[in-house]
Amino acid sequence: MMNLKSVPVRSASIVTRKTGDECVLIPVTNNIADMNSVYTLNETGAFIWELIDGKNSIEELINAVVSKYDADYNIATKDVFSFIEKMTQYLIIIE
Numbered sequence: 001m002m003n004l005k006s007v008p009v010r011s012a013s014i015v016t017r018k019t020g021d022e023c024v025l026i027p028v029t030n031n032i033a034d035m036n037s038v039y040t041l042n043e044t045g046a047f048i049w050e051l052i053d054g055k056n057s058i059e060e061l062i063n064a065v066v067s068k069y070d071a072d073y074n075i076a077t078k079d080v081f082s083f084i085e086k087m088t089q090y091l092i093i094i095e
Contacts, residue, residue, distance in 0.1 A: 002058060002081070002084055002085075002088075002095060003058070004057065004058050004059040004062075005057050005058070005059065006057060006058050006095070007054060007055065007056065007057050007058075008052050008054075008058065008061075008084055008087075008088075008093045008094070008095070009052070009054045009093065009094045010049075010052055010053075010054070010092070010093060010094075011027075011091055011092050011093065011094055013027055013028055013029060013091075014026065014027055014028070014092055015027075015028050015033065016049070018046065021042075021043040021046060022040055022041060022042060022043065022046055023040070023041040023045065023046035023049050023050075024038060024039070024040050024041075025038070025039040025040075025041065025049075025092055026038050026039075027091075027092075037090075039090065039092065044065070044069065044079075045083060047064075047065070047068060048061055048064075048065065048080060048083055051064055052093065058080060058081070058084060061080050061084075062076050062077050062080045065079070065080060
């Protein structure tokens, strides 16, 4: 289970394409894109995704969201953990 000190890592089987403020995530298996499982992230999701680099902890992600969007810390915490949990469920982020 992830906590504030956990450092999420992007799955190596995901290709990312930035389109404006959004981000499109495409799973790739055996060098073939799975176009039936494409994920689109909104501006906030794309911002969090870009910070997931295998170095930033969840706490650092939360602080970045609070700073960029002038968000309430508790709400940002809930939202970042929810994002991480969903991305882990879809095997886009590895614990």
